Amino acid sequence: MRRPMRMPLTWLLTLLATVPVLAQLRLPEYTKEQLPNGVTLVMMPKRDVPLVSLHLQVKGGGESDPKAMAGLADITNDLLLRGTSKRSAEQIANEVDFLGASIGSASSASANSLMLEVLSKDLKQGVEILADLALNSTFPEDEVAKELARALDNAKSLKDNPRGAIGPYAARFYFGDGHPYGNIADEESIQRIGRNDILGYYQRMYAGANMAVIAVGDFDPAALRKELGAAFGKAKPGKAYTWANAQAVARGKAPRLLLVNDPQATQTYFQILQPGISVTSADRTAMQLVNTLFGGRFTSMLNDALRVDAGLTYGVTSQLQQRRLPGSLAISTFTANETTEQAIDLALEVLKRLREKGVDAEQLASAKAYVKGGTPTQLVETNDQLADLLAEFEVTGQTREEVDGLFARIDAVTVADARRVIDTYYRTDNLTFVLIGKKEAVGALAKKYAANPVFVELRVPGVKVSASE
Amino acid sequence: MSIRLVAVLLLAVSWCFSQQVEVKQHMLENGMKVLIHEDHDVPNVAMYLFFKVGSRNEQPGTTGLSHFFEHMMFNGAKKYGPKEFDIVLEKAGGRNNAYTSKDVTVYTDFLPDSALELMFDMEADRLKDLALLPEMVASERQVVSNERRMAVDNNPFGTLYEQLNATAYTAHPYQWPVIGWASDIEQWTREELEHHYRMGYAPNNCTVVIAGAVKEADVLRLAKKYFEPIPKQVAPPPVRTVEPQQNGERRVTVYRRAQLPLQLFSWHVPATSNEDTPALAVLGSLLSQGRSSRLYRRMVDGELALRAQCGGNESLDPGQFLCIVAPRSGVEPETSERALFEEIERLRDEAPSTQELQKAKNQLLADYFRELKTIANKANFIGNFEVFHGDWRKVNGYDAMIGGVSAEDVQRVAKKYLTARNRTVGTLIPEKGEEAGQ
Numbered sequence: 001m002r003r004p005m006r007m008p009l010t011w012l013l014t015l016l017a018t019v020p021v022l023a024q025l026r027l028p029e030y031t032k033e034q035l036p037n038g039v040t041l042v043m044m045p046k047r048d049v050p051l052v053s054l055h056l057q058v059k060g061g062g063e064s065d066p067k068a069m070a071g072l073a074d075i076t077n078d079l080l081l082r083g084t085s086k087r088s089a090e091q092i093a094n095e096v097d098f099l100g101a102s103i104g105s106a107s108s109a110s111a112n113s114l115m116l117e118v119l120s121k122d123l124k125q126g127v128e129i130l131a132d133l134a135l136n137s138t139f140p141e142d143e144v145a146k147e148l149a150r151a152l153d154n155a156k157s158l159k160d161n162p163r164g165a166i167g168p169y170a171a172r173f174y175f176g177d178g179h180p181y182g183n184i185a186d187e188e189s190i191q192r193i194g195r196n197d198i199l200g201y202y203q204r205m206y207a208g209a210n211m212a213v214i215a216v217g218d219f220d221p222a223a224l225r226k227e228l229g230a231a232f233g234k235a236k237p238g239k240a241y242t243w244a245n246a247q248a249v250a251r252g253k254a255p256r257l258l259l260v261n262d263p264q265a266t267q268t269y270f271q272i273l274q275p276g277i278s279v280t281s282a283d284r285t286a287m288q289l290v291n292t293l294f295g296g297r298f299t300s301m302l303n304d305a306l307r308v309d310a311g312l313t314y315g316v317t318s319q320l321q322q323r324r325l326p327g328s329l330a331i332s333t334f335t336a337n338e339t340t341e342q343a344i345d346l347a348l349e350v351l352k353r354l355r356e357k358g359v360d361a362e363q364l365a366s367a368k369a370y371v372k373g374g375t376p377t378q379l380v381e382t383n384d385q386l387a388d389l390l391a392e393f394e395v396t397g398q399t400r401e402e403v404d405g406l407f408a409r410i411d412a413v414t415v416a417d418a419r420r421v422i423d424t425y426y427r428t429d430n431l432t433f434v435l436i437g438k439k440e441a442v443g444a445l446a447k448k449y450a451a452n453p454v455f456v457e458l459r460v461p462g463v464k465v466s467a468s469e
Numbered sequence: 470m471s472i473r474l475v476a477v478l479l480l481a482v483s484w485c486f487s488q489q490v491e492v493k494q495h496m497l498e499n500g501m502k503v504l505i506h507e508d509h510d511v512p513n514v515a516m517y518l519f520f521k522v523g524s525r526n527e528q529p530g531t532t533g534l535s536h537f538f539e540h541m542m543f544n545g546a547k548k549y550g551p552k553e554f555d556i557v558l559e560k561a562g563g564r565n566n567a568y569t570s571k572d573v574t575v576y577t578d579f580l581p582d583s584a585l586e587l588m589f590d591m592e593a594d595r596l597k598d599l600a601l602l603p604e605m606v607a608s609e610r611q612v613v614s615n616e617r618r619m620a621v622d623n624n625p626f627g628t629l630y631e632q633l634n635a636t637a638y639t640a641h642p643y644q645w646p647v648i649g650w651a652s653d654i655e656q657w658t659r660e661e662l663e664h665h666y667r668m669g670y671a672p673n674n675c676t677v678v679i680a681g682a683v684k685e686a687d688v689l690r691l692a693k694k695y696f697e698p699i700p701k702q703v704a705p706p707p708v709r710t711v712e713p714q715q716n717g718e719r720r721v722t723v724y725r726r727a728q729l730p731l732q733l734f735s736w737h738v739p740a741t742s743n744e745d746t747p748a749l750a751v752l753g754s755l756l757s758q759g760r761s762s763r764l765y766r767r768m769v770d771g772e773l774a775l776r777a778q779c780g781g782n783e784s785l786d787p788g789q790f791l792c793i794v795a796p797r798s799g800v801e802p803e804t805s806e807r808a809l810f811e812e813i814e815r816l817r818d819e820a821p822s823t824q825e826l827q828k829a830k831n832q833l834l835a836d837y838f839r840e841l842k843t844i845a846n847k848a849n850f851i852g853n854f855e856v857f858h859g860d861w862r863k864v865n866g867y868d869a870m871i872g873g874v875s876a877e878d879v880q881r882v883a884k885k886y887l888t889a890r891n892r893t894v895g896t897l898i899p900e901k902g903e904e905a906g907q
Contacts, residue, residue, distance in 0.1 A: 048510060049842065081760070089770070093760035098828045100835025119835070146772060153775055153798050156728040160625050264726045267618045297564065299555045308552065311611030314619055334619060366560040373562020373581040376511035382842045459728070 024407045027400045037208035037237040041228050042390050044216040050120040052217030053383040056134050057391040059210045060241045061111040063180040069193050071185030074107035075151055076201045082143035084136040110324045110395045120218045124227055131231035144195045155187045159458055162262055162436040166269045170434040173258045173465040174273045174328055180244045186463040207238020212394045216383040248326040251275055252430045257450035258465055261439040262458040268340040268437030276329035279322040279396050285409045286417040289367040291320045293359050305350050312343045337441040352428050358419045368410050489865045493685045499701040500673025503692045504851055504861055506680040508844055514681035515848040516578040516588055519856050522669030523572040525642040526705045531657050533649015536569040537613055538665050544605035547598035549591055561587055571643055572785040582682040593695035601662055617648050625731050625897055629723050633895035636721040637735045641712035671702035676855050680848040719893040724900050730802050731897040734792040738886050741783045741857040747870045748878040753780035754829035763812050773805045783857045802896050817883040820876040833871050
């Protein structure tokens with residue numbers, strides 16, 4: 001494989017700011033309404049294949065995890081597949097598998113989701129199953145115990161793959177414990193979760209006021225509206241979740257560095273983080289274009305310098321989080337132990353060059369074409385992509401204008417706009433560095449980038465980001 | 470559930486497939502095959518070029534050359550110099566990637582329909598006149614070394630899988646890793662790269678699949694203009710070595726600092742084109758597809774493993790049926806291994822019920838159908854069927870192929886292939902003493 005640049009989830013949102021080259025992109029028609037109990041129904045009929053994607057979304061997600069119990073939202077959501085008042089876990093699995101349906105659970109920073117894809121002819125049964133899972137889950141004691149033990153082992157095994165482990169360490173170190181995005185599930189937080197916490201979370205959050213059901217695919221709207229109304233009309237109204245009102249992480253007064261020691265590592269994974277934007281920021285389109293040029297595609301400034309010219313890495317990206325709250329902007333890559341210093345220095349040099357030189361009209365035009373050209377297949381090609389997009393609107397408050405107006409917004413970005421966002425966001429002062437690597441080989445570098453580096457061990461329980469924990 | 474209802478359900482799943490995937494086939498004079506699938510859902514195009522050359526065409530000392538070559542195909546040709554392939558394509562709104570396996574090297578282009586002719590021009594340029602500049606070889610060598618460190622050395626699965634193959638195969642080239650041994654990556658020469666180019670990249674060794682917002686006539690015109698003038702060459706010589714029959718279990722152990730053990734199990738099975746492939750697919754589905762599958766219930770739900778998955782890989786030569794088991798903490802690898810073997814024995818000794826068999830078929834067919842949702846997947850599918858099943862038309866016969874598998878077929882292939890003497894077991898054992906302070 002030539003490209004490591006598989007799009008991180010945050011990028012999918014970033015791609016909201018994009019459209020095809022020839023025509024304006026326009027979302028297919030859809031309807032949206034609210035049931036008396038607060039459940040939001042969104043329906044987008046699309047008749048190309050005889051399949052329907054159903055997406056149940058509950059607001060909250062990782063943001064709604066209690067401080068000491070990170071992982072509660074995710075675990076509760078996974079347990080929806082483990083037994084209701086009508087079906088045992090085994091019956092759920094049998095029924096879904098027999099239909100050839102696919103079901104998945106996911107918990108993002110701001111929402112929990114169940115995604116069910118069924119053949120159009122099985123839609124009625126699909127709606128009934130989805131509503132049963134959402135509204136009648138019973139959280140059998142043995143299933144809860146198994147789920148918690150499984151989550152614990154998953155958290156442990158994450159440490160065996162530093163590529164996967166760098167994200168949680170970076171998030172916790174950058175955002176800090178007090179911020180919802182820094183409240184990271186680990187072995188310790190999972191061990192604090194009990195069945196009562198799960199039941200409490202379920203009763204509080206899986207209420208009509210927090211719930212949206214999105215359907216995209218080949219269906220009869222009138223018939224489906226009736227099914228959805230009957231099934232989800234039974235949800236108790238409950239109380240709407242109040243979003244956490246977290247402060248954006250401010251740039252520190254000094255650089256910070258965390259080195260997570262992996263004694264057997266032959267390479268160092270590192271991220272260099274600084275404050276970014278929220279998904280609704282007025283700067284999102286200009287940022288999308290600048291970030292594409294800086295580290296969002298193969299010919300980006302970072303990848304060209306670190307991979308293509310210097311051969312220091314297999315790939316390097318600049319990751320622009322686009323979430324409800326302002327997130328981070330992070331350079332992310334890996335390199336051999338012995339080239340760690342060279343790679344970090346070169347990444348910083350490329351950042352400095354971006355600040356000094358900005359981007360010119362030709363580069364900006366290329367970024368615009370690139371972003372527009374990829375959008376149709378990355379955002380609106382399949383039913384599930386569209387369902388995810390419509391679900392995301394429910395969290396961010398965005399509307400179809402986010403997609404329908406993309407072309408115009410992209411076209412409107414000027415070189416001066418790019419200059420302005422570079423000045424504001426792509427800075428070289430007081431950065432946050434997070435490394436997973438062999439301390440014996442790269443530990444001596446730490447002080448070069450931050451006066452008071454923090455050293456922790458990878459293979460101790462939990463995602464530790466301070467030496468005293 | 471009644472038998473009648475079961476039959477109705479299968480019928481419904483099959484109905485999806487009765488919407489045939491339409492492909493127009495053309496053979497250029499130089500032997501390059503062009504397959505065109507029109508789909509105007511989005512204004513984009515996926516172009517996949519399949520070359521029948523992979524690590525099976527390599528030798529000891531130059532392992533990994535095919536994969537390295539895949540990287541070099543982006544590093545400059547006659548018209549589009551170093552970096553220009555990517556710069557020009559991205560500026561036109563497109564992007565690309567590529568992958569190499571044991572059997573094939575595949576170049577994948579994703580573009581807005583407006584960039585179609587440009588894409589043909591750029592692909593023809595590198596097929597005809599690749600530059601292989603020494604400075605690019607040196608830099609790319611380091612990129613691949615970094616890729617190897619990431620995918621193998623710093624990854625428990627990568628480490629174990631490499632050792633498993635080196636143990637399961639004693640003679641056939643499937644024994645070495647696609648990315649190559651580290652020492653080979655450091656040493657291959659420009660002459661060896663040139664030889665590989667001439668051998669593998671003959672137009673007559675290539676099938677190109679174009680799926681998306683195109684018109685057949687336009688594609689054909691462009692193919693004739695850009696691809697047809699590339700001269701025919703001698704295709705790679707046949708891989709002569711046949712892996713001798715395995716007559717006893719083989720085991721390999723890898724010690725590594727890790728939180729949890731990992732197990733891989735491999736059985737030799739025929740090439741993908743063999744008639745037993747559909748039965749093996751159903752067998753894999755019964756074992757591990759979905760939460761109602763046998764291994765999920767016994768091992769994951771039964772708290773023996775975090776995951777337990779089995780299935781076959783596509784291969785031109787006799788390949789392997791592989792199971793991956795990640796034992797839970799505190800579970801001895803012997804325990805999870807025994808559970809896996811018992812489930813395989815059970816499939817061998819007792820026929821699955823009609824309903825369970827039907828469920829597995831429904832899952833396979835629905836999954837397969839889901840694969841056809843995007844133009845990129847369609848291009849990959851059509852190309853894979855052409856290369857590994859010998860004919861893209863079999864895409865449209867998949868439902869019948871899976872539908873025709875009987876309970877007896879499943880038992881027969883389990884008895885024939887999933888035997889103790891035909892298996893290789895790889896176990897990754899966490900080393901003690903990795904905790905801080907020890």
